[in-house]
Amino acid sequence: MTNSATADAGRRWHDMGGDPAGQINRDEHDYALWEKRVDALMVIASKKKHFTVDGLRRVLEDMGPEAFETMTYYERWIHSITQNLMEGGVFTPAELGDKMAEVAARGASYGEASLGD
Amino acid sequence: MPHDHHDHDHLSPSGHPYREDQDGPLSYHQQMEIAVRELLVEKGVTTKAEIAAQITAMDNRSPAIGASIVAKAWTDADFKARLLASGSATCAEMDVPVEAMELIVVENTPDTHNVVVCTLCSCYPRNILGLPPDWYKQREYRSRAVREPRKVLSEFGLDLADDVRVQVHDSTADMRYLVLPMRPEGTKGWSEDQLAAIVGRDSMIGAAVPQA
Structure with a gap:
């Protein structure tokens, strides 16, 4: 960090503007279906006021x-969406745990776990 | 919808590869996505059809929407004036709802070049340009675009003259920016469709300029 201690006061890690950083990687990828679904769940749940x-x-x-640094964009999003929905009482941690176990038991690939959907 | 998980060798319609994790073994976060999606359906928060419709709507948003807005602004002075005065309301005229945010359109001129970033997260005019490119969300662009924009633009292949002022706009959750590029020389008499075809995504972020 090049900012002085004073300038950094109250500044959190995500406030990245001006930090030293390396070369921009301009590779692009198209979003996978599961990533689009995460995005869709965010749009729908926020539109319906379950969180903001x-x-x-x-x-x-x-x-x-x-x-x-270690998780992809939509990995972080699904984590946050899930946390917000549990805080909002839409489902409980126990319900999530049961459902995740059910999903994993269906098969080893995304397609199988998502029931071919 | 391109989600046949046996379809390993195909590229997407835009020619980019899908992420490897679409076809690989179920990841923890994919497992979570499936579980949350099914719980939301079971709890009556949403339906499978609503999720599918939302994804279709997302897939239908692309930089072509922004390009048509730019081309109209280049050919219709009244529209351009309204667009610069109120981006959201004027996009709504073109059936492009900007929803719960303010869209600000910033115009490039011979003296000033505009570039857009979100230093705090990844805010982007998704309704007009589709989902942002990966680099827009990464630390390197977010950090450097506000400190050394000329160098960043040069790395994107855009070398601005020293006497051109660079204005960097930092987006927020409630305020998004669209760059209105300059209409290039040699496009006199072109139709709106012809003009829209030369307006690429990066030129509306400010990381490129359209070429005739």
Whole structure:
């Protein structure tokens, strides 16, 4: 960090503007179906007021810089969406755990686990 | 919908590869996505059809929407004036709802070049340009675009003259920016469709300029 301690006061990791950083990687990829679904769940659940974009960002920011470096964009999103939905009482951690076990038991690939859908 | 998981060798319609994790073994986060999606359907929050419709709507948003707005602004001075005065309301005229955010259109001129970033996260005019490119969401672009924009633009292949002012716009959750590029020389008499065809995504972020 090049900022002085004073300039950094109250500044969190996600506030990246001006930090030193390397070469921009301009490779692009198209989003996989599961990533589009994560995006769609965010749009739908927020439109229906189960949580807000601020709630999404709060969890993403609290996940910290390590998650930013090691997880993909929509991996972080599904984590945040799930946390927000549980906080909002849409489902419980136990319901999530049961459902995740059910999903994993269906098969080893995404297609199988998603029942071919 | 291109989601046949046995379809290993195909590229997407735009020619980019899908992520490897679409076809590979089920990942923890994919497992979570399936579980959350099914719980939301079971709880009556949404339906499979609603999710599919949302994805279709997302797939239908692309930089072509932004390009048509730019081409109209290049050929219709009244529209351009309205667009610069109120981006959201004027896009709504073209049946492009900008929804719960303010769209600000910033015009490139011979003196000023505009470029857009979101230093805090990845805010982007998705309704007009589709989902953002990967680099827009990465640390390197977010950090450097505000400190050394000329160098960043040069790495994108855009070398601006020293006397051109660079204006960097930092997006927020509530405020998104679209760059209105300059109409290139040699396009006199072109139709809106012809003009729209030369307006690429990066030129509306400010990372490129259209070429005739």
